[in-house]
Amino acid sequence: MLRRCLGQIALVLGLLLTVLPAAAFNPDEVLSDPALEARARALTVQLRCMVCQNQSIDDSNAELARDLRVLVRERLTQGDSDEAVIDYVVSRYGEFVLLKPRFSMRTLALWGAPVALILIGAAAVFVFARRRVALPEGKALTPDEEARIRDLLEKP
Known part of the structure; x- marks a missing residue:
């Protein structure tokens, strides 16, 4: 009986914790084009939140993370490639903004x-x-x- 109750509590907590990253994403940021939205989500997962530092901007609730998500979507709607969007963000915030740094002489x-x-x-x-x-x-x-x-x- 106790085991079953603990199992149910663990299940509820697990479900609640899986919803937390989704709470960071605002519905007004979502693009109407599903292909562009998928590209935007793939890019925002690669970028570090400069406030949280160990979270992607896709998972962060920080205002700067929201601004970066909007910036990524704006660049994509303007026709930039994924690499161009990443290069643009790196040029503004430095290599530290990448969760997985690029291989170069500096790294x-x-x-x-x-x-x-x-x-x-x-x-x-x-x-x-x-x-x-x-x-x-x-x-x-x-x-x-x-x-x-x-x-x-x-x-x-």
Whole structure:
């Protein structure tokens, strides 16, 4: 009984949480042409809200996000290509506005750092493992040394 009740509560909460991103989108922003609207939605998912920073402008309720959604739709209705719209927004707000940065010389460190760190870590593990194997073992104790240690341990 309790399990069923908890399951129903989880279902209701899950449904409520799936509606939240839709609440960020205003009906007056929707374009009448379904093809243009689909392109606009695809573009707004790629752009970062400068206020929320870890949300796309498609999911954000911030006023700036709304302005950017409207700007994207205006550019599309003027006949701009998807790439031209992205370039226009990036020219105004910088590369940071892209949720997935482009690969360029400026972002080389961003894209290359994880690979470089993994390679450095693998090399360090390899070097330390080889050193550990190469450590010389100590000499065995002589019978006199063993007897002396036994005597020391047996004394109270």
